[in-house]
Amino acid sequence: MTQSIGFVGLGIMGLPMAKNLLNSGYSVIGYNRSKPRLQEFAKAGGTPAKTIKEVAENAQIVITCLPNSQSVSDVIFQKGGLLEGFQNGSTLIDCSTISPKTTVEIAEKLTNSGV
Helix, strand or coil, rough: CCCCEEECCCCCCCHHHHHHHHHCEEEEEECCCCHHHHHHHHHCCEEEECCHHHHHHCCCEEEEECCHHHHHHHHHHHCCHHHHCCCCCEEECCCCCCCCHHHHHHEEEEEEEHH
């Protein structure tokens, strides 16, 4: 499969999802703050990213699995975040626990940026 998938947040939900994609033959690059989860991801065949931006630079689709609205906004919009690495036509799938209002705000900003 040629399409690569990125993951930010390899926790209780994100790591099993990433492993399922790896087992299905997808190329997956991932980022997580805690090293043990990133190491487990690498053992499963995933490519660990050193930065959040690196995930977006190397994947057409990025999935976030984060704990709250602020974490999602930070990961996307902070310096070195996903937005800096996204290319036109990139797709973001957010599986995080966030408010609907935040989801709409993020979608509008990303759409205006070509994502």
